[in-house]
Amino acid sequence: MTNKEIIFRLVLAIIISGLVGMEREQKNRPAGIRTHILVCVGATLIALIQDKISIEALDFARANPNLSQVIRTDQTRLVAQVVSGVGFLGAGTIVITKRSILGLTTAATIWAVACLGIAVGMGYYSIAIFGTVAIMISLLWLKQIINVSVEKKVEVKFVHKLQTKEFLNNYFEEKKILVRDIEFSVELHGNTRIYNNVYTIELPKDLTYMEMIEDISIHKNVTNIKIINV
Structure with a gap:
């Protein structure tokens, strides 16, 4: 993995998470652009580290074929901790009162941008881009398309x-x-x-x-x- 590829993945993470964070900040939600960017970049870094570990393990196995049988690598181990661990940050944006619950959407976007960061960090660009489009449609246009009557x-x-x-x-x-x-x-x-x-x-x-x-x-x-x- 070249430095150019690492920089590209981090910049893409900033752009796609910034779009989601901008929508949340415009609606004056507790987690705005910076929070979403930091979560996504952090997830991207974890994914990059995991990807780098896997590449180095494969390179070591090629260089030492006699040891290849005992080398094990799991590309999901670190990123799985991101998916579960980022929940505490999203929980901090949820406010529960006697009559309403606020912040659920923002908590969900924080978790979603973490997933986008994992996709970018692992190099799955099409998943990251299409995922961003799906998230933005859900945030901006879904209510205009689907009208749910609330009593x-x-x-x-x-x-x-x-x-x-x-x-x-x-x-x-x-x-x-x-x-x-x-x-x-x-x-x-x-x-x-x-x-x-x-x-x-x-x-x-x-x-x-x-x-x-x-x-x-x-x-x-x-x-x-x-x-x-x-």
Whole structure:
């Protein structure tokens, strides 16, 4: 393996992992360009070392045919440790709260760029390039191709029951929001009745939950609105 080949593999690792890291950094995720590049380059270095060990073992076997029967080399031993060991870094990007889990995609991209690094380090360029394309498609365009409807619960607290319910019903109909279920309750605060409706809904593709919350919260009778994951 020449120095030129080593440099080429490391540069390719930087480029392909930088593309993935750039997408994560643009979305303000905890692991950005530098993290992804370092993981991929590290995996590439391990793969290069393993490849170099294998080449030297074969060269030694050719030079010493009488010892070739006792020489053993395993090209997967070091790289296997990368695949399992990089998991601790990905786990550090996952944040678990009472209502959501954040960072799973970033953890997956860290593991994926480690695999890309192994492919580059071992000299499997076509696998690395096609793998990068597959990862970028998954990150950038998959949601546009496949739309998965997600049910969520929206809790709306309001006063003036009839007027506000009419506004909410008209809004859901106008925005083509599918209401699966409604739960009702009433709270008394002094002489004021606070109505609490929990809607289980599905949004159309062209509307986000943040946009819906902003639209509904503008109404003067709505005192509180929040999303509750199903």
